[in-house]
Amino acid sequence: MMQLQRYDLEHQHFFGQEGRLIPLLQQAQQAEGYLTRERLLAIQRETGVPLASIYGVATFYAQFRLSPVGKNLIRVCHGTACHVAGANDISEAIEKNLKIRTGETTPDRLFTLETVACLGCCSLAPVIMINNATHGNLTDRQVGRVLKKYAQAGAGKPEGGA
Amino acid sequence: MRILVGLGTCGIAAGAENTYQALAERKASAAAAWSLAKTGCIGMCYREPIVEIHHDDGRRYQYGGVTPDKVGRLLDEHVQGGRPIEDWLLWASDGRGSEQDYYAHQTRIVLRNCGHIDPEVLEDYLAVGGYQALRKVLEEDDPEALVTSIIDSGLRGRGGAGFSTGMKWRFTRMVKADHKYVICNADEGDPGAFMDRSVLESDPHSVLEGMAIAGFAIGADTGYIYCRAEYPKALERLTLAIGQAEAAGLLGENIHGKGFSFTVRLKEGAGAFVCGEETALMASIEGKRGMPRVRPPFPATRGLWDFPTCINNVETLANIPWIVMHGAAAYAAFGTAKSKGTKVFAMAGKIKRGGLVEVPMGISIRKVIFDICGGIKEGKKLKAVQMGGPSGGCIPAELADTPIDYESITRTGAIMGSGGLVVMDETTCMVDVARFFLDFTQRESCGKCTFCRIGTKRMLEVLTRLCEGKGREGDLELLEQLALLVKNNSLCQLGGTAPNPVLTTLKYFRSEYEAHLGNKKCPAHKCTPLLTFAITDLCVGCLLCIKACSAGAITGERKQKHVLDQAKCTRCGQCVKVCNVDGAISVD
Numbered sequence: 001m002m003q004l005q006r007y008d009l010e011h012q013h014f015f016g017q018e019g020r021l022i023p024l025l026q027q028a029q030q031a032e033g034y035l036t037r038e039r040l041l042a043i044q045r046e047t048g049v050p051l052a053s054i055y056g057v058a059t060f061y062a063q064f065r066l067s068p069v070g071k072n073l074i075r076v077c078h079g080t081a082c083h084v085a086g087a088n089d090i091s092e093a094i095e096k097n098l099k100i101r102t103g104e105t106t107p108d109r110l111f112t113l114e115t116v117a118c119l120g121c122c123s124l125a126p127v128i129m130i131n132n133a134t135h136g137n138l139t140d141r142q143v144g145r146v147l148k149k150y151a152q153a154g155a156g157k158p159e160g161g162a
Numbered sequence: 163m164r165i166l167v168g169l170g171t172c173g174i175a176a177g178a179e180n181t182y183q184a185l186a187e188r189k190a191s192a193a194a195a196w197s198l199a200k201t202g203c204i205g206m207c208y209r210e211p212i213v214e215i216h217h218d219d220g221r222r223y224q225y226g227g228v229t230p231d232k233v234g235r236l237l238d239e240h241v242q243g244g245r246p247i248e249d250w251l252l253w254a255s256d257g258r259g260s261e262q263d264y265y266a267h268q269t270r271i272v273l274r275n276c277g278h279i280d281p282e283v284l285e286d287y288l289a290v291g292g293y294q295a296l297r298k299v300l301e302e303d304d305p306e307a308l309v310t311s312i313i314d315s316g317l318r319g320r321g322g323a324g325f326s327t328g329m330k331w332r333f334t335r336m337v338k339a340d341h342k343y344v345i346c347n348a349d350e351g352d353p354g355a356f357m358d359r360s361v362l363e364s365d366p367h368s369v370l371e372g373m374a375i376a377g378f379a380i381g382a383d384t385g386y387i388y389c390r391a392e393y394p395k396a397l398e399r400l401t402l403a404i405g406q407a408e409a410a411g412l413l414g415e416n417i418h419g420k421g422f423s424f425t426v427r428l429k430e431g432a433g434a435f436v437c438g439e440e441t442a443l444m445a446s447i448e449g450k451r452g453m454p455r456v457r458p459p460f461p462a463t464r465g466l467w468d469f470p471t472c473i474n475n476v477e478t479l480a481n482i483p484w485i486v487m488h489g490a491a492a493y494a495a496f497g498t499a500k501s502k503g504t505k506v507f508a509m510a511g512k513i514k515r516g517g518l519v520e521v522p523m524g525i526s527i528r529k530v531i532f533d534i535c536g537g538i539k540e541g542k543k544l545k546a547v548q549m550g551g552p553s554g555g556c557i558p559a560e561l562a563d564t565p566i567d568y569e570s571i572t573r574t575g576a577i578m579g580s581g582g583l584v585v586m587d588e589t590t591c592m593v594d595v596a597r598f599f600l601d602f603t604q605r606e607s608c609g610k611c612t613f614c615r616i617g618t619k620r621m622l623e624v625l626t627r628l629c630e631g632k633g634r635e636g637d638l639e640l641l642e643q644l645a646l647l648v649k650n651n652s653l654c655q656l657g658g659t660a661p662n663p664v665l666t667t668l669k670y671f672r673s674e675y676e677a678h679l680g681n682k683k684c685p686a687h688k689c690t691p692l693l694t695f696a697i698t699d700l701c702v703g704c705l706l707c708i709k710a711c712s713a714g715a716i717t718g719e720r721k722q723k724h725v726l727d728q729a730k731c732t733r734c735g736q737c738v739k740v741c742n743v744d745g746a747i748s749v750d
Contacts, residue, residue, distance in 0.1 A: 018448060018449040018450065019447070019448055019449045019467075020449065021449035022429075022430075022432055022446065022449050023429075023430075025432075026391075026430060026432065056451055057449065057450065057451055060434065060451040060452065060608075061432035061433050061434050061452070062432070062433030062434060063391055063431075063432040063433035064432065078353070079353035079354050080353045080354035080510070080511070080548060080551065080582065080584045080598070080599075081353075081354050081510035081511050081516075081584055082353075083353075083595075083598050084511050084512065084584065084586060084590055084595075085511075089739070116392065117351065117353050117392075117435065117602065117606075118351070118352070118353035118354065118355075118356075118392075119171075119392060120171060120350070120355075120356035120359045120392070120393065121171050121172045121175045121207070121356070122207075122354055122356060122508060122510030122511075122516065122582075122584075123172060123207035123208050123509075123510055123516030123517055124172065124175050124176065124207070125510065127175070132394065134171070134174065134175035135175075136175050136176065140739065
C-alpha cells in the first residue's frame, strides 16, 4: 500500500532478508488482490526465506488472503460500538441479500464479505466499508439499497460516503 | 479568512469530502476573499461534516452537519454577509453555539492542534510552534535533564499499562549500544478506540517531533512507526509528514546542525491485534509471525533486532513536545497525585455526543458522560461503561462517580486502557458483551501459550452456551475458574487481561448471568434464543411478519390479528424487526 521499501532494501545486509517479508507480501497482494503461489515462490527465490516460513507469516496476519477476492470487498465493522448498535443484524442482512456467508465470495465474483475488528469511526456505528468508502449509521433495512448501488456499478465505484 | 473542513476518517465517512468539493467549486467560481484548507478531527464526530471559519482577527466559528447543500447559505450569510448562522453553530470564540459545554470541561494538550491545523501542511504545524521543542532540547543538549523532566512531569504510558514514560526512557538510555531504536506503537487495535488514529490523521508532526525528542533522550538514531493497515488515512498523512520533515531538515542527518541524526520509518501492520503487545510488535517489524516472547529481557535492553528499544504509544509521544515547551510542572499541575496530565477518550456507544474528548485525570466518569457528552441517547438509563476494550472491564452505573485515574479504574476491575469508552444502556446485555469480547480475544490469540489459546476458547464456549439458553449447572463457577487461570498464567497481556470483561460483568451483573442460566431469560432482551415472542391485540394484520417468518410459525388473514405458534417459533426475532406497529409483538 505504501512505499516502505527503500529503507528495508538499504539495510538488508544488516537485518537479513526476513525484515522485508511483510512489505513484500503486502506489495504482492496489492498487485494481484491475493497471494498467488507463483508470487510466494518468487518471494522465496528473491529472499531465500523458506516457503514454509513465508506461508507461516502469510497465514498469521488477517490482512493476507490466499484466494481471490470479489470486485467489491465489504467489511462489516464488529467493533464494540458497532456490536452494541447491531452489527450482527447488518452482517446477517448482507449474508441474506447476497446469499453468501461471511468470508465467502459471491459466485459472480462481485462481492466478498468479511468482518473487521474495528474501523475506528465508532460514532457512526454500525459501519460497513465497501472498498474504501465508509457507510455509517446503517440499519439492516438499508443494506439492500447500498449493495444495489455497487451491484449496478459493477466494477466501478459509486459515490462514497453515506 | 480561512475555511477549514474536518477531513478525518469520521468526517470523510459522513461525506465531508463532498462538502470540501462544494466549497472548492464556489471558491473557483468567485473571486473569493478566503482560503480553503483541510483539517483533521475536531472531536465532535456526532456532528460531522464540520466546517470551521477562522477570521483574520482571531474569531472562530465551528459549524456542524454542513452537507454540500448548506455550503451556499453558509458562504452567503456568514462569509459574505458577516452574519453567523446561529442554528448550525456548534461553537464560536464569542461564546455562542450549541456545544459550548462540550468544550468547557476539556483540557486539550494532546489534541491541541487537532481540527485547527492542516495536517498535510508542515507550515501549519510550524506556525503553532511545531518543532520548537525539538530545537529546544537540541540547543540545551542535556538528555539526562530531559529524561528527568519527563519523569517529573508524571507522564505515564497512554497505551494502557501506565508505566512511567520517563523511567522507560531512562532504562533505555542507561544501556550502552552503538544502535538504538524508538518505536511508536500505532497499532491501535482495541475495538472502540480511535484516539490514536485521530491524532495521526490530524497532527502527525507532533508524534514525529515526540519521537525525535525521545530518540535524542535515549540516544537512538532510528524510529519506527508501527501503524495499523486499517487506517489508510493515517498512513497516507504519516508518509507525507515524514517526507516533509526530512525535506525541511527536521528529521534525518544532523538536525539543526547539532550533530543529532534521527530517521523515522513507517511500518504498516498486517492485521493482528496481538501486535499491539510490544514484543509481538517487534517480531512483526522483523518480518516474523507477530508472537510475543517472555520478558525479561525487556525491550530496553534487548529489543528490535536485539538492540535497545523504547516503545511509546502515539498519545504518549504527542504529549512530549508540549511538556518540553511548557515544563514538567505545568503538565503535573493537571491530574491527581499519581496520574498526571490529561487523557483522551474515544466516546462511543449509546451516548448523545460520541467523539473525542480530552480531560484532566481525576475527572469522574459521570462528568464525562453527562456534562461533556450530553448523557444517554433516547432518554435511556446508563447501565455500564466499558473501559479498556477487550483488556478492560465494565464499570456499572453505581460506580460512575469513580475518578478517572490509573489506580481508581484498576480498583474497579477495569483498566484505563488506551482510552476507548463505550457507554451502554439498559438494552445492552452484559453476558452478550462479555461473549463479544471473548469472541474477539479468542480469535486474536496468537496460539503460543496454552492458557490463552485453549482457555479463552473454553470460556467462549461457556458464554455462548449461556447466550443460547443451553447453560449448565456450575457454568458460572467454571467460567470464574477458567478466567483466573487464563489471567494468571498467560504469557502476555493479551491473555492476561482477556478475562477482565468476564470477571467484571460477573462481579457487577451476576444476576444477569443467573437469569441466563437458571430462568433461561435475557433481561435486556438481546439474546434472541432466550426470548419469547407473542402477538398482542395491537396487531393490525398487515401480513409483514408472516412473510418474514422463515419457520412458518405465524399464520393469519389480512386485517385480522395474526397467531404465533410457539412450538414452531425458532426465536430468530425477524418478526419484531419487520413489524411497523409498536407493541404489536411482545418480547419477554
